[in-house]
Structure formats: structure tokens, C-alpha cells
């Protein structure tokens with residue numbers, strides 16, 4: 159049943175006249191209505207026409223981890239805003255301190271939290287720290303930052319400079335110098351014919367380090383599981399070798415948990431599946447599930463200490479600010495978000511529902527030759543569509559988009575790799591909220607099944 163019955167035609171007209179939406183070509187809106195989402199409850203959202211949708215992508219971009227309509231988060235934010243809404247984070251705040259402590263309790267080995275507002279910004283902070291460490295502690299060396307083909311770290315010019323998805327980057331140059339690409343690790347799209355693929359893909363990083371010169375490289379920035387680049391779960395052996403290579407060459411390891419962080423993959427953080435010890439962890443989307451804008455750059459005491467070693471030097475500390483990093487609604491929402499995940503056992507649910515989702519997708523793979531590969535971790539899964547299973551020629555992007563559109567018409571919102579890799583925007587992406595039930599999971603894969611029949615048979 160639709161929750162919204164009000165006439166929203168004035169809203170639609172205002173949108174059409176004045177709004178510039180993210181990530182979308184607007185020409186079609188001259189003749190069709192833009193989509194406006196009006197209300198959400200649990201796993202479901204309603205649009206301006208009152209149509210109900212099951213959301214399998216947590217707000218489109220894997221964000222609303224605890225689901226919609228959480229009054230307890232709204233109340234926590236409301237109470238905090240009335241008491242104290244904002245003060246520059248040069249001073250502390252009550253929820254800022256308490257959330258930092260809670261967060262660090264989930265991240266052994268790390269100890270300092272720097273607040274800002276978006277994933278891009280959290281990553282930029284880490285990049286700036288690496289650059290300042292290079293200036294102050296390496297005599298100007300170790301200033302380059304490695305990133306991986308297919309990974310994404312954000313939308314600002316410098317975050318795009320660390321972007322391994324060419325279609326995101328094209329036409330936005332010139333970029334920031336000093337960012338160097340390493341090969342991706344997707345075994346389905348093999349670049350080496352070896353048995354120990356994970357180790358080989360990690361060794362490819364070392365080859366880049368040796369080519370560039372280890373004394374020029376300050377950090378390696380990786381997603382634990384690549385998100386928008388095709389839901390890539392690293393092969394066995396990859397992370398252990400990556401850690402070893404970073405230690406060997408004195409390179410700081412920066413893990414971008416903007417998507418995977420705070421439960422998405424069934425552990426608090428994606429890197430915790432692999433036993434690695436990062437020097438930086440950045441996070442954003444799931445930190446407060448979209449109830450407030452908050453991102454965190456988390457680091458070790460060893461990194462932190464490098465910024466307070468010489469208080470007599472006025473340039474020695476981290477001279478950075480994010481105005482809204484002082485907004486108290488973010489950590490207030492994040493505290494309650496974390497309580498919900500713990501008290502409702504959402505990590506356990508994520509792991510149970512992940513198995514069901516992957517099983518369902520594998521069953522679809524048996525039925526539909528167009529599904530070439532199924533992969534995922536936690537409630538973060540992908541199905542790569544191919545025109546030919548033997549050659550692995552990618553399915554045409556417009557056909558993949560037709561599957562997404564058909565699911566939408568059925569009232570199920572799924573995603574796909576989008577303006578990411580030329581010729582390879584062919585992976586369906588699923589990231590339902592961590593509260594998903596078995597019925598929700600079955601409804602998602604049932605819709606995909608019907609859409610695949612319609613589009614490909």
C-alpha cells in the first residue's frame with residue numbers, strides 16, 4: 159500500500175525546473191518525470207506516484223545499512239541538535255568523543271579518528287597526511303600514492319586522481335600528480351595464468367613499486383572489496399601478500415572502507431576478513447546509514463605521533479579543517495546506528511542473508527547462461543553478465559541496464575556498474591540493508607530471474 163497520497167506535481171515541476179541530479183543525463187527529464195523518493199520504511203521506499211519498491215541497494219549507493227525510518231536515530235540527532243548542533247572540531251563534542259571511542263573499540267591497532275563529511279573527503283585527508291609525512295619525515299620522498307585499477311575513492315579532482323575507473327575520470331583532468339595505478343585482482347578477468355592468483359596479483363603491485371622506486375611511494379590505497387568497479391572479492395592470499403609488500407617497502411596501507419565499513423560485508427570492516435593491519439581506514443556511507451553526513455579517517459598512534467613531534471614548528475601539525483566535520487549530528491547518528499547493528503544482531507543477519515543471496519544467485523547462474531560470474535561478501539554481491547560464457551565477452555551495457563529497468567518496473571531496485579569501465583559496465587550490484595529477511599532476498603532474486611528471462615530469452 160502506498161504511504162503517500164498527496165499530490166506532488168508541484169514538487170516534480172520544481173525538480174524539473176531547478177534540480178541538477180547526481181550522475182544522470184537530464185535530457186530525458188524534458189519529457190518524462192524525474193524520480194523522486196518520498197518515503198522509506200525498513201527495506202522499502204515509495205516514490206512520488208505512491209509506488210512501493212523493495213530497495214536492494216540501500217539508497218542507490220549502498221548507504222542505508224540499518225534501513226529506513228529509524229526513529230531512534232532521528233531522536234538521537236534531534237536531541238543532540240537541540241543541545242549542541244555545531245562547533246568547529248578544533249574543539250571536541252560529546253557524541254564526537256563517544257563515537258570515536260566506540261569505533262576504535264571495533265578496530266584493534268588503530269586509535270585516532272578524524273571527522274569530515276564524505277568518503278571523498280575522508281580519503282583526501284589520508285592523502286594529505288601521506289603528503290605531509292613525506293615532506294616532514296622523508297625529506298620530500300615517499301610522496302606518491304598507489305591506487306588500483308577498477309577501484310574508486312571519490313569524486314573530487316584529487317580523489318579522481320586515485321580513480322581506477324576511466325569513465326569517472328575522463329574529461330575532468332588535468333589531475334593531481336603523484337598517483338600511480340596498480341593492476342586489479344579480479345580473477346574472473348585473469349591477467350596471469352597461475353594457480354596462486356591472489357599472490358600473483360599482489361606481486362604485480364610490488365612490480366609497480368620497484369618500477370617507480372620504493373623511496374618514492376608513501377602509501378597504497380585499496381578497497382577491501384572493490385565496489386563500483388564490479389564487486390571484486392580479492393582472491394585467497396592477496397591481502398597477506400599486500401601487507402607483506404607494504405611492510406617490506408615501508409609503505410602505509412590505506413584501506414577505503416567507504417562502502418564495506420560498518421557491517422556491509424558481515425564484519426565491522428572489510429579488512430577484518432583478511433587479518434591485515436592498516437595504517438589508515440576511511441569510511442563514510444554506512445557510518446550513520448545516511449541519517450547524517452559523516453565520514454571518518456582513522457589511523458594509528460604511530461601516524462598521529464608524526465604530527466606532534468615538533469610543537470615548536472608552526473607547520474608541523476595537520477593543518478586541515480572540514481567545517482561540517484564539527485557537526486554533532488553525524489556522530490550522534492553514528493552512535494545509535496552502531497547500537498542498532500549490535501543490539502539487533504545485524505552482522506549475524508548479514509552473514510546468514512549473504513549465504514542465501516549468493517546461493518540464489520548461483521541457482522540463477524545455472525539457469526541463465528548470461529550470468530558469467532557470481533561474487534560477493536556479506537550483503538554486497540554482484541553478478542557479472544556476459545554475452546558468451548567461454549570468451550567472457552561482456553554483455554552489452556544497454557542489456558544490463560534493461561535488466562535493472564525491468565526490476566524497477568517490478569518494484570525492486572537493483573544496481574549495476576555505472577560509467578565505470580568502458581565496455582565492462584556489465585555487473586549487477588546488490589547491497590540490501592543489513593536487516594533483509596529471507597523473503598526480501600528471495601524477492602530480489604526472483605525479480606532478477608524474471609528480468610533475465612524477459613531481456614535475454
Ligand SMILES: Cc1ncc(COP(=O)(O)O)c(C=O)c1O
Pocket residue numbers: 219275276277278279281310311312313381385386414415416417442443
Ligand atoms: C569505495 C568508495 N570510496 C569513496 C567514495 C566516495 O564517497 P562520497 O561519494 O561520499 O564522497 C565512494 C562512493 O561511492 C566509494 O564507493
